[in-house]
Amino acid sequence: MKKLNITAIRITTYTKDKPFQFEASFESKLNIIRGDNAKGKSTLVQSIFYVLGQEELLGGKNSKVMQSCLRKLIRNDEENEINVLGSSIELQIYNGIDVVTLKRCADLDGTDDRLIEVTFGGALSNKDLAFKKESMFVHDAGGATNSYHGFHKWLEEFLGWELPSVASSGEKEIKLYSQLVFPAFLIEQKAGWSNYLATSPYFGIRESKKRAIEFLLNLDVSQNEKAKRQIEAKLESYRKEWQLIYDEIERLITSDFIKIVGLNRNPHTNFDPNEINLVYEKDGVYCNLHERINKLEQDLKYIELINLPTNNEVEDELNQKLEELLFDIQNLTDEEDKLRSFLALEHAQKRDRQETLKEIEKEIEKNEGALKVKKFGATLESALAAGNCPTCHQAIKDALLPLDIRAIPMSIEDNVKYLKGQKKIFLSYIESCFKTVADLNNDLKRNRKLQDETRERIKEIRLQLTADPRMPSIINLRAQIKQEEDIKKFIGFIEFFNKKITEISTIHYSYKLALEEKKNLPQNGLSQNDKQKLNSFSGIFRGLLRKFEFQSCNIEFIKISEESYFPIIDSSELFNEMLRTDSSASDFVRVMWAYTIGLYLVSEQYQANHPSFIFLDEPAQHSMSDKSSWELFDSLSKISCQTIVADSFNQNDQNFIDTTKGIDFNLIKFDGLLLKRIGGLVND
Amino acid sequence: MKFVKKPIALPSSYRFFYQISIFLLILEFCCPKNKGASTFKLQLLAWALRDDEGCKSLMEVTKLKQFKDNFKFWALDPALNRAIAFALADGFLAIDNDKIISGPKGDALLLYILGADVFIDEKAILKKFGKSVSENFISTVLKNEKA
Numbered sequence: 153m154k155k156l157n158i159t160a161i162r163i164t165t166y167t168k169d170k171p172f173q174f175e176a177s178f179e180s181k182l183n184i185i186r187g188d189n190a191k192g193k194s195t196l197v198q199s200i201f202y203v204l205g206q207e208e209l210l211g212g213k214n215s216k217v218m219q220s221c222l223r224k225l226i227r228n229d230e231e232n233e234i235n236v237l238g239s240s241i242e243l244q245i246y247n248g249i250d251v252v253t254l255k256r257c258a259d260l261d262g263t264d265d266r267l268i269e270v271t272f273g274g275a276l277s278n279k280d281l282a283f284k285k286e287s288m289f290v291h292d293a294g295g296a297t298n299s300y301h302g303f304h305k306w307l308e309e310f311l312g313w314e315l316p317s318v319a320s321s322g323e324k325e326i327k328l329y330s331q332l333v334f335p336a337f338l339i340e341q342k343a344g345w346s347n348y349l350a351t352s353p354y355f356g357i358r359e360s361k362k363r364a365i366e367f368l369l370n371l372d373v374s375q376n377e378k379a380k381r382q383i384e385a386k387l388e389s390y391r392k393e394w395q396l397i398y399d400e401i402e403r404l405i406t407s408d409f410i411k412i413v414g415l416n417r418n419p420h421t422n423f424d425p426n427e428i429n430l431v432y433e434k435d436g437v438y439c440n441l442h443e444r445i446n447k448l449e450q451d452l453k454y455i456e457l458i459n460l461p462t463n464n465e466v467e468d469e470l471n472q473k474l475e476e477l478l479f480d481i482q483n484l485t486d487e488e489d490k491l492r493s494f495l496a497l498e499h500a501q502k503r504d505r506q507e508t509l510k511e512i513e514k515e516i517e518k519n520e521g522a523l524k525v526k527k528f529g530a531t532l533e534s535a536l537a538a539g540n541c542p543t544c545h546q547a548i549k550d551a552l553l554p555l556d557i558r559a560i561p562m563s564i565e566d567n568v569k570y571l572k573g574q575k576k577i578f579l580s581y582i583e584s585c586f587k588t589v590a591d592l593n594n595d596l597k598r599n600r601k602l603q604d605e606t607r608e609r610i611k612e613i614r615l616q617l618t619a620d621p622r623m624p625s626i627i628n629l630r631a632q633i634k635q636e637e638d639i640k641k642f643i644g645f646i647e648f649f650n651k652k653i654t655e656i657s658t659i660h661y662s663y664k665l666a667l668e669e670k671k672n673l674p675q676n677g678l679s680q681n682d683k684q685k686l687n688s689f690s691g692i693f694r695g696l697l698r699k700f701e702f703q704s705c706n707i708e709f710i711k712i713s714e715e716s717y718f719p720i721i722d723s724s725e726l727f728n729e730m731l732r733t734d735s736s737a738s739d740f741v742r743v744m745w746a747y748t749i750g751l752y753l754v755s756e757q758y759q760a761n762h763p764s765f766i767f768l769d770e771p772a773q774h775s776m777s778d779k780s781s782w783e784l785f786d787s788l789s790k791i792s793c794q795t796i797v798a799d800s801f802n803q804n805d806q807n808f809i810d811t812t813k814g815i816d817f818n819l820i821k822f823d824g825l826l827l828k829r830i831g832g833l834v835n836d
Numbered sequence: 837m838k839f840v841k842k843p844i845a846l847p848s849s850y851r852f853f854y855q856i857s858i859f860l861l862i863l864e865f866c867c868p869k870n871k872g873a874s875t876f877k878l879q880l881l882a883w884a885l886r887d888d889e890g891c892k893s894l895m896e897v898t899k900l901k902q903f904k905d906n907f908k909f910w911a912l913d914p915a916l917n918r919a920i921a922f923a924l925a926d927g928f929l930a931i932d933n934d935k936i937i938s939g940p941k942g943d944a945l946l947l948y949i950l951g952a953d954v955f956i957d958e959k960a961i962l963k964k965f966g967k968s969v970s971e972n973f974i975s976t977v978l979k980n981e982k983a
Contacts, residue, residue, distance in 0.1 A: 518848035521954035542925035552915035
């Protein structure tokens, strides 16, 4: 099991004279950074985020997020301001096996903020030794995915992480960014205490917080979700292969008044190769293709037996036949025109309906989004969410319509139901369109075939009528040849068909297996093991809340949700419930403490992916009681995880003494300002 | 005999929390930190989200950094102004230096919106616009429209 351990830091700020510097070493237990406000504590905290390539948690990219003392102006102990030429931050980290040193510059001329230099050794504790170095890009398209020169990719490997691919807002899957996992244990003072993983940057990953927790606790559900997606993809590819073969059969065979019976275009589980037949259907004849071949063979024998009449003998008959055929061809072309215009109409309708369906689906998504946000808004004591006017507190409708419109709008819930109804209607519309188009296409194909045949016969008769009247009529001879051809063709069809049916049988077998696999996956995705993990998380979380003197509600009813992986009470979100009951602000922070530490403890218990590192910036928010703060330090000092706490202790020595009494920790303290001139004072 | 009025379905863009969410997302993705946005900016970007065509044409214009003749001016929607007024009164938005910024309840709501699985398309589009639609740009649009 790899971990993350910070062993030393060095911050150097360059000026035209000697640089300013801060150096400290950390131990693999509780470390307390003690510094007064406005003396550089935030600089130190931000530097650690920055050098780990996690500055997006502070709300920006590259050195823009860093304090001005590293980039613009620095104060010396005499309160003079001096121009800064840029800074460099070096951090020595240890993963339980290797020590490396990261170095990243901020606004330093001749260096690139987007680069982190990785030194493969402890450069800060062994200043005389030379180690191999490599520069890696932090923010670059593909930084997380490209194995070459990508810092985040390297960091993942260093931490022994294998970040999963997850669903994004687009179609494709993308890898979970490490910046989405770090907010679970790297908690910054400004926004970090407002919510779980509050500082997660937006990367377009669906339910990114859930995915991060799943990864940290190594839940099988992510595997299951992935397996589910893979099976779906497999099913889809079988469906495509099946359709391809079906289309191939249809293209080759069904054009000749032959239909496939017992086989659908989409895979069906009840498929049985013995129940599938080619059926011949023409001029009121309906039979198996085998039977048709037999019939043709018999007819052929009969034709061979009779004598052929002369042209003269059949002339009247031929003339009459020609009339009929010319009439037929007229009808057929009329019919074709009609079919074509129907088809064009149906195509246009299908397109329109598909557009509308897309609009409806988008609208459903928007409405559902608005509903979710409204529900959350209710926890913020929003008058609008409660259906009241924020100014006059009278009931108003949830509509931005002008006041003089008297219509009664549906509630969003009803609106969603209404839209879902519309969606169903349109889906069935579109389905029927597809069916009509397919039917029309078949009709058209049949029509074309008939026309060809009729024209062929007209040509034959005309030829016959102009031929020598004493010669034997070859019309019947032609019929005979055609029948022979048909027999050969039909036998070819059957051979081809049987071959394709064997192929489909193979697909059918794999398709059934994939369906079976899908059935075997756990229903809500959580495995037994996952449930156990979340269950022990609940236990640990309650224990910690009790230790931190959480008061807002009955701790017994709190557990970790199997849906969101966040604490719930009586199936409603714990934070929402606390907001509703107007709990004290410090209790929110206690929940955050318990959640952050609990996450580590569960991961440790099950050897999951937590890097055994917790960084808390000003955890004693909202006039936290000394007793609770002591309990926090006590817990942090007793877990086998490196913990770093940056705290100003209300700028009060007594507070520091009271909250750390009897606790084993490494103190990192700076008197006055964080950054001091190397070699002491010079005149500026 | 009694007639009962039947409730009508409403486009999502006429819902308070849809528009408030969009405003907060605009402030987050398309405005400099803490600087806020003018009502015109909120109007313009909210308009671009209405349909693909508007979005495409605004995208093109921001890319070219100049106007093409075929860029049609957006519609200033009174419904959006109503939404802004309600959001200001309810504390989701606030006014600072003539600009609209996120209000006391806005930050919490935004955190929820960013973390929750909602408005995926809108987030992607606004993120794509990013800071390319600046206030300067908007005033150019306005001048251009008057001319």
